[in-house]
Structure formats: C-alpha cells, structure tokens
Amino acid sequence: MPDVQIQYSKSASMYQLFFRKENDQKTTHYCPGCGHGTAQKLIASVIDELAIQDRTVFLSPVGCSVFSYYYFDTGNIQCSHGRAPAVATGIRRTLSDAIIIAYQGDGDLAGIGMTEIVHAANRGENITVFFINNAIYGMTGGQMAPTTPIGVKTLTTPEGRSKSRDGNPIGMCELLASLQAPAYIERCSLSTPKQVLRTRLAIKKALDYQVRKKGFSFVEILSPCPTNWRMSPLDARAWIAGELEGDIFPLKCFRDVPQEIQPDSLSVIRPDIVTLLTKDSILKTSYDGPPRAPKYIKIAGFGGQGVLSAGELVAFSALEEGFNVSWLPSYGPEMRGGSANASVICSDEPIGSPVVDCPNVLIAMNNPSLELFENSVTNNGIIVLNSSLVERKPRRTDVKTYAIPATDIAKKAGLVSAANVVMITALAAITGFLHVSTVKHSIGNVLRKKLYTDKNLEIVENTLSYLREKEMM
Ligand SMILES: Cc1ncc(C[n+]2csc(CCOP(=O)(O)OP(=O)(O)O)c2C)c(N)n1
C-alpha cells in the first residue's frame, strides 16, 4: 500500500469558520445529503481554480441557500426572492470586472423570479446563473415547485402533481435555449460521483465564459432534497438518476455559442443618469455654503405612526436645501401595527448606498425602536425620542438625547397622527441641519391630504413653543 496522505481542506473561497452560529462554526446549515452543500463546494473549488475569488460577487437567493454569504469568502449580496438576475445586471453595469454568480433555487428562479431570469438571459448579460433544481420548495417545508414532476406528492399536491390542475414541470434550460442571446446552457446532476464531476466541469465552463466575457451562462443542477422528498440521502440521489434525469430533465448541453460582448454593454454607467442624481440637476439650485456633515438618519416606530412620511419630510426638505438625498423605507408585512422604519441619508457628496446601518441620528417613535436601534447609533450621535411613548431613557452615555412628547403635542392639537411632524420639527430646530421654514414648506409636498396642512403647520408652531419653553433651541 503506497504511503498516501489524504489532506482534507476547504476551498480558499470558503470561510474556514462560519460565523452564523457561535457554538458551531464548522458545519453549514444544510440537511445531511442536501445538494446545496455539494454544489457550493464545487463552485468554491472552481473559483479557486480560476483565481477569481477577489472579484467574485456571490448572490444568495431566498430559499434554503439564503445563508450562502456565511460560507463564501467573496463579495456577497443577499437578493430578494427571485431577483438575483436583476441584481446581477445592476452589478454588471457598474463593475465591469466583477465575476457575478447568481445562485438560485427552482422556486426562486422558475417561480417568483421567472421574469428576471428570462429577461437577463434574453439580454445576454455576461453573468453566470447556477440553478439548483430540487423540484420542491425546500425552505418552506416542501410545497410544489414549477419543476415538480407530474404525480409527485408534495405538501400542496398531497395526491400528486396533476397536469390539468398544476401544469407540466417547466424545463428552464429548454425555455432559455429558445432565446438567441445566451452563450452557454447546460443541465447537470448530482446523482452520482460521475455526474458530480461533470457538474464541476459545467460550472468551470460557465465561469470561464464569464471571465472571458463570452456572455450569459446558465447551469441547471438537479439536486437532492432528502428532507422534503422524505428519502435517505442515498435514495434521493438514486431518485434523481431514475426519475428526474430521464425524459423530464434530460442531462445535456443545450447551448454552447460563445458571444462577443460589446465592451460598452458590460458597464454602462450613463453619465446623464449620474448627473441627474446629483443635487444640482435635480434642484437646479446650487448650494455653495461651507461643507456640511452628512446625516445618516434612522426613523423608527410602528406602522401608522407616519414613520415613512417622516422620512419623506426630511428627504424633501433636505433636497430643497441642496443635499443629495436617499430615502429607503422598510416595513413589516402588516400595513398597520407592525414595525416600520425609514433610512434617510443627506449628504453634500454623492450617495453610494441608501442603507443606514449606523445612524448618527435616531428618531425613536416607540419603545421597540429604541431597543432595536439604540446600539447602532454612532458615538456622539443624536437620539430624538418620543417621550410620550418611550418609557425609558437611552442607556448610551456617548450620545445626546432629546426627549420630545411628540404624541402628546400632536394629540393636544387634535391630530395625533402628526407626532411625526413634531419629531422632524424638533430635529430641524435642535440640530439646525434643516431650516424649520423648509420643513414647513415641505409639509405640503409630503402630505397627500392637503386638508391637514394647516393643522400640521399649527403643530410645527406648537413644537417650537415647547422647545423654547424647555430651552432646547
Ligand atoms: C416574496 C416572498 N414570497 C415567498 C416567500 C416564501 N419562500 C421562502 S423560500 C421559498 C421557496 C424556496 O424554494 P427554492 O427556490 O426551490 O429553494 P430551496 O429552498 O428548495 O433551496 C418561498 C416560496 C418569501 N420568503 N418571500
């Protein structure tokens, strides 16, 4: 027996430790025998081989592979359900050298994301899509997917998928191959070691095409989901070989026609759009005062408190004062009563991302908002809290706190929903970063019900009286 030493090591493109869980940093969250683990291992090893780790951006989908960003030591973006090809397109247009991997399940790609994938393929975007087809919605517990074969029992088809009721399984390779633009389309499988090796070859070819700017590449990987198929890992792989690979999803290369991508379609930042986004062109006014410190503002409360409109009020006012502005709303699934927050950035410089992770201004409209965001405020930041509803003081001692009884002031004037206007007026008056006169002017732009404009203006004056009385301005 020769002296063979087998050394097991992870690809350099995967993190050596996964920081998702404190008590287990070595294993992924995938079930035993899941194809995601195998597919991701193959992708990581090809990234290593092609030496593209530093310029790879891995797009995680919604689905069982939602946590891929804990595993890939590359650029990472977590996309909304089904939207990876659209996100990939955005990155392609701005970073011409990035290697972009959209990794998607069958629910993600062939269900909710069908439009995005078809159009990205039709445009021949120079991106790579790995389509993990396990013929079921894994993450949500085993509902029928667009690719579930006829007769297969799932949570939503307990008697088996029916052709007349549910339609036929969709062959994504066949569908995309009907378009002219794609460069490479292949269907592979993880059923046997031989097929796994073939899959690696396809992954390599797809990424190599992207590196060489040969156009849109798409690899479908038939992948086991033992948990939702209710099979052992071995039986699951045998089922792929016996059932899926046959007539339903034949393994083959559907397209191999490398394209000549025009350099200007790889990165088209349109100068006219960039100019449009700068303050001068929006406002046709110019701010020529001294540089102003940017404001990263988080306004948080419950749905119905006017949190998003408060953000708009700041955004409109800041625009009027010549700032570049972004406004990003975020709300829970409930229209009313759930949590809501708005991120607003006001800056003299162009704004790269509208996300506010570490606000230097927090406006907390209720208790949970203070709990949630207090620790994210930067040193020397500001917390303006609605003391009518927030019951405690901030624990932070390195930030300045202003307690304004916003709900009470608004209620007293007969319009409880205007607590948001109280808070923004206070923010402007206390910090001076916006003129109160501008806020007053913007109220008309933001409030759709003009009826309430006068009442809100009255509330602005009441707020100013309160601040003067308390010597806060
Ligand atoms: C907008 C939206 N709709 C629906 C869901 C619920 N959802 C989460 S994952 C998923 C399907 C996942 O299936 P698939 O893409 O096949 O990935 P898998 O989990 O099998 O890897 C669905 C429908 C959601 N999170 N967001």
Ligand code: SF4
């Ligand atoms: S449910 Fe299925 S797809 Fe999801 S991790 Fe488990 S085996 Fe994989």
